[in-house]
Amino acid sequence: xxxxxxxxxxxxVEVEELSSRVADWDGSMTLTxxxxxxxxxxxxxxxxxxxxxxxxxxxxVEWYNAAxxxxxxxxxxxxxxxxxxxxxxxSRAIWEPFKSALRKQPAxxxxxxxxxxxxxxxxxxxxxxxxxxxxxxxxxxxxxREDPGIKAAVYWDFDTRPGRLVAMQRLxxxxxxxxxxxxxxxxxxxxxxxxxxxxxxVLFEVDPPTERPEILQDPSxxxxxxxLRAEVKAALDHPDIFNRFEESQRKWLAVRxxxxxxxxxxxxxxxxxxHYTHKKDILMRxx
Ligand code: B12
Numbered sequence: 001x002x003x004x005x006x007x008x009x010x011x012x013v014e015v016e017e018l019s020s021r022v023a024d025w026d027g028s029m030t031l032t033x034x035x036x037x038x039x040x041x042x043x044x045x046x047x048x049x050x051x052x053x054x055x056x057x058x059x060x061v062e063w064y065n066a067a068x069x070x071x072x073x074x075x076x077x078x079x080x081x082x083x084x085x086x087x088x089x090x091s092r093a094i095w096e097p098f099k100s101a102l103r104k105q106p107a108x109x110x111x112x113x114x115x116x117x118x119x120x121x122x123x124x125x126x127x128x129x130x131x132x133x134x135x136x137x138x139x140x141x142x143x144x145r146e147d148p149g150i151k152a153a154v155y156w157d158f159d160t161r162p163g164r165l166v167a168m169q170r171l172x173x174x175x176x177x178x179x180x181x182x183x184x185x186x187x188x189x190x191x192x193x194x195x196x197x198x199x200x201x202v203l204f205e206v207d208p209p210t211e212r213p214e215i216l217q218d219p220s221x222x223x224x225x226x227x228l229r230a231e232v233k234a235a236l237d238h239p240d241i242f243n244r245f246e247e248s249q250r251k252w253l254a255v256r257x258x259x260x261x262x263x264x265x266x267x268x269x270x271x272x273x274x275h276y277t278h279k280k281d282i283l284m285r286x287x
Pocket of ligand 1 (some may be wrong): 188
């Protein structure tokens with residue numbers, strides 16, 4: 001499969017500069033028995049976990065590109081083989097680290113979308129300990145010879161511009177971490193159920209896993225599907241479905257709950273309210 005080019009843009013904010021300061025990891029480091037993708041996954045997961053980004057999954061860009069239209073393809077970073085992609089997400093675990101970051105960095109609250117800004121900072125920080133070169137850096141994507149580093153690129157779930165949009169749900173299914181509930185248009189995770197979010201995908205210029213994971217099947221019965229279809233119809237019939245009016249949001253919440261009622265990993269009430277209204281005053285409540 002051929003590689004395609006997408007709009008060149010720097011998304012690994014300051015990674016080059018940071019990685020020269022924190023050079024405790026490099027692609028040539030060998031930990032006996034483990035391929036580079038596993039070492040990257042393990043290190044990155046550990047670092048992201050500290051920010052409440054507790055969901056990661058590795059896959060090959062080739063698997064994803066084969067499943068989506070060309071307009072959604074991810075690039076091969078100039079390689080002749082597909083690169084590694086690591087999908088990053090979170091469960092309810094993000095809420096407390098996020099609230100704590102808001103207390104320490106009040107400027108986050110001034111952002112239009114504080115949670116997106118927090119995720120962006122956290123992923124960038126977690127990546128800063130790797131010796132990386134931004135594939136889309138404005139300083140050019142050709143790394144210095146003496147310190148090549150690994151080419152990398154980050155795509156965010158909220159970036160829906162042409163060339164930047166990633167079908168995150170498709171990616172999650174292909175990675176084997178979740179299945180798509182086709183009625184609710186929501187992915188359901190093996191452990192977290194419908195209560196998890198997909199935040200970013202990071203591409204690394206290393207060989208991905210070769211063994212394809214099992215694609216999870218939706219275990220819903222026909223009664224489950226019918227029940228859910230009714231909930232979705234109620235949400236879609238609502239005149240304000242694309243607005244943030246509370247009644248509409250309650251209906252989408254009912255859709256989510258109906259997938260697996262009383263799921264033990266359901267977000268906390270404040271987290272739910274924030275996700276469905278984006279009201280900043282919820283973020284200022286004490287824990
Ligand atoms: C655009 C978008 C929406 C649009 C959907 C419009 C549309 N026709 O696609 C709107 C604004 C309606 C929406 C609503 C919500 N969304 Co949304 N959305 C996205 C976004 C940014 C892009 C989706 C996309 O275009 N994918 C590309 C297409 C080509 O992929 P696809 O696999 O072919 O199509 C999928 C989606 O488009 C979606 N979809 C397609 N048609 C429709 C129509 C409707 C009415 C809805 C709700 C969804 C939907 O489901 C498809 C798979 O079944 C993704 C993040 C991302 N980058 O993936 C989040 C995302 C899909 N949304 C998400 C969520 C949680 C929601 C909301 C619950 C948020 C909220 N608080 O209101 C609501 C309600 C959804 C629900 N089912 O309950 C999560 C899903 C997590 C999960 N576990 O699966 C994502 C992944 C964001 C995240 N950070 O995790 N969303």
